[in-house]
Amino acid sequence: MTAKILDGKKLSKEIKEKIANDIKALQKSKGIIPGLAVIIAGDDEASHVYVSMKEKACESVGMYSKSFKLPGTITQEELLKIIDELNDDEKIHGILVQLPLPPGIDERMVNERILPSKDIDGFHAINHGRLFLGEDSLIPCTPKGIIELIKYTGVPISGKHAVVIGRSNIVGKPTAMLLLRENATVTICHSKTKDLTSHVRSADILVSAAGIPNLVRGNMVKEGAIVIDAGTRVVEDKLVGDVNFNEVEKIASWLTPVPGGVGPMTIAMLLQNTLKAAMMK
Ligand SMILES: NC(=O)C1=CN([C@@H]2O[C@H](COP(=O)(O)OP(=O)(O)OC[C@H]3O[C@@H](n4cnc5c(N)ncnc54)[C@H](OP(=O)(O)O)[C@@H]3O)[C@@H](O)[C@H]2O)C=CC1
Numbered sequence: 001m002t003a004k005i006l007d008g009k010k011l012s013k014e015i016k017e018k019i020a021n022d023i024k025a026l027q028k029s030k031g032i033i034p035g036l037a038v039i040i041a042g043d044d045e046a047s048h049v050y051v052s053m054k055e056k057a058c059e060s061v062g063m064y065s066k067s068f069k070l071p072g073t074i075t076q077e078e079l080l081k082i083i084d085e086l087n088d089d090e091k092i093h094g095i096l097v098q099l100p101l102p103p104g105i106d107e108r109m110v111n112e113r114i115l116p117s118k119d120i121d122g123f124h125a126i127n128h129g130r131l132f133l134g135e136d137s138l139i140p141c142t143p144k145g146i147i148e149l150i151k152y153t154g155v156p157i158s159g160k161h162a163v164v165i166g167r168s169n170i171v172g173k174p175t176a177m178l179l180l181r182e183n184a185t186v187t188i189c190h191s192k193t194k195d196l197t198s199h200v201r202s203a204d205i206l207v208s209a210a211g212i213p214n215l216v217r218g219n220m221v222k223e224g225a226i227v228i229d230a231g232t233r234v235v236e237d238k239l240v241g242d243v244n245f246n247e248v249e250k251i252a253s254w255l256t257p258v259p260g261g262v263g264p265m266t267i268a269m270l271l272q273n274t275l276k277a278a279m280m281k
């Protein structure tokens with residue numbers, strides 16, 4: 001079997017076109033232009049690249065965006081003050097604080113300061129809690145994008161065995177919860193998992209979000225599985241995922257590339273969440 005490529009770039013483009021139309025309609029009916037504020041502290045090069053991608057994406061769909069490029073020496077108090085101002089800013093519907101933050105700043109405290117209704121990353125405890133309760137909420141962008149990609153295959157999720165590698169609060173855990181919501185039987189693996197291969201081998205749907213290149217090899221994957229590679233790591237100036245693409249391509253039914261898979265979907269979902277937050281007003 002040769003896997004069909006799950007093209008996140010193409011799907012994200014389709015989603016962005018729909019968002020652009022919805023924004024026009026919202027502006028016409030209610031006079032609202034969705035606005036996103038992105039805060040970045042420090043001068044990590046990769047983070048700045050992501051932030052400029054987000055700015056460009058906002059512009060491409062007609063969204064208002066405002067970026068705060070802060071020095072790595074910013075104090076927690078100063079950062080919290082900016083969030084307070086943005087919470088009160090009528091033009092801003094979504095606030096994103098680019099992670100990781102400089103050392104000494106409490107990420108949880110910062111995320112909890114964002115109004116849950118403006119938390120378009122879905123990292124506030126209220127939004128995590130709502131997701132776990134199965135209530136409507138702002139859902140973290142990467143997990144949301146992963147589910148969209150799986151749905152795009154047209155293969156039903158219900159009753160399938162889904163294996164998620166990784167249990168972080170921003171990718172692994174919410175992805176597992178969304179798969180459960182779609183009625184998959186879910187296994188979560190992590191660094192202490194014994195015999196990762198035996199779990200992965202029984203997966204009809206595999207999502208890898210560990211950040212370890214070559215973690216998933218061809219001989220670990222079940223014939224015909226859907227494989228989503230959320231991992232990203234720069235190796236010799238190239239962006240690589242967790243999955244050995246050439247090996248797994250021969251076994252899986254569907255496979256996401258890196259780049260061009262989960263990454264562009266994350267950005268599309270960020271815009272979708274900002275639109276949703278603006279529409280909730
Ligand atoms: N494309 C995109 O839009 C995005 C991509 N990413 C990428 O996704 C990956 C994960 O991100 P994030 O969740 O923030 O990362 P974390 O480092 O927070 O989490 C990594 C997870 O992988 C687990 N893990 C590490 N090594 C192994 C192993 N050998 N076997 C099984 N599990 C393992 C860890 O287990 P334990 O909990 O035991 O430590 C942990 O749960 C990264 O590569 C990141 O760059 C992230 C966000 C967005």
Ligand SMILES: Nc1nc(=O)c2c([nH]1)NC[C@@H]1CN(c3ccc(C(=O)N[C@@H](CCC(=O)O)C(=O)O)cc3)C=[N+]21
Binds near residue numbers: 259267
């Ligand atoms: N508060 C917060 N929210 C985030 O959503 C968040 C964050 N912090 N910190 C960093 C991670 C990482 N992240 C990515 C987004 C897009 C791509 C993406 O579009 N990547 C392209 C390639 C880009 C390249 O070539 O480097 C792709 O995979 O095709 C990747 C990674 C969002 N993150």
